[in-house]
Amino acid sequence: MAAVNPGKMLLGVLTCLVCQDYFKDPACLDCGHNFCQACNTQCWQGLHEAAEDYKEKIQSYLEILKKEREEILSLQSSGENKSQELLKQLKKKRQKIASEFQRLCQFLEERQKFLLAQLEELNKEIEKNTLSSGLLYKVNVTLDPDTAHPELIVSADRRSVRRGDTQPALPKNIERFDTALCVLGCEGFTSGRHYWEVDVKVEIEVEGKGFWAMGVARESVSRKGPLSFTPEQGIWALEGCEDEFWTHTLTEQFNSFSRSRAPNRIRVYLDYERGRVEFVNAGSGDVILTFPSASFAGEGIYPFFWVGFRGSGSRLTLCP
Secondary structure (H helix, E strand, O other), rough: OOOOOOOHHHHHHEOOOOOOOOHHHHHOOOOOOOOOOOHHHHHHHHHHHHHHHHHHHHHHHHHHHHHHHHHHHHHHHHHHHHHHHHHHHHHHHHHHHHHHHHHHHHHHHHHHHHHHHHHHHHHHHHHHHHHHOOOOOOOOOOOHHHHHHOOOOOOOOOEEEOOOOOOOOOOOOOOOOOOOOOEEEEOOOOOOEEEEEEEEEEOOOOOOOOOEEEEEEEOOOOOOOOOOOHHHEEEEEEEEEEEEEEEOOOOOOOOOOOOOOOOOEEEEEEEOOOOEEEEEEEEOOEEHHHHEOOOOOOOOOEEEEEEOOOOEEEEEOOOO
């Protein structure tokens, strides 16, 4: 190992690291290093100029970053505003579409009702003209004495029926009504559209009432025991008493002619395929009553007549 030169060591201790000369007014720093006072002052005036330079550069960078941050925040805020505006516009469009669709549905519903009402009126007018013409589907109905209740009197031409005394000589056949004062027509129908007309007349007024009923009945209608005039019992009938009309299938009483004299002639209309039974004022062509469509299921349908309770003086006559 080489020997340390004492002279060089002493020269290093006495030399300033900045000016490389012997110390002039040496100053000792807190870190333990020694410098000339002038050298130390000069260095500090330079670590401040440099700081000012860096401070300006840093301040410039901060300004740039601040602007960039503001631009980013502005873009973000603008994007959010645009998104909110788009959502509002979409909501308005959705509401407008829903409102327009609702109005369209309402218009179509009202239009449908209007057109259906017109079709119904047209259908009634066509049927009214068809029936009032007296040329189509008219049938020559006669009464079947074998079905008549023993207290009913059927005319010799089998075209009228009224209440009379019991006829004990009549056979008690299975076709005869034994309780209800009813009689059926001879002709039954299993297809087609038909109508016949009936004159209603009250010959004897008992307590001012003359009860009657007319319509159609299934071939299988019960002939024995009490009978109610309902479709469930196989009967579609219009019942009357002077100026009033009614049916057991509806709660509303038909008083269309209650303020004036009831029509003397009533037309009974049967549409077998449609299961429809209708009653019409033969004089005016006005519809009195139409039953809801039923299914006759291929069974024979016969004209049906009833001339009232005991003591009633009603007479029903089939028109030629």
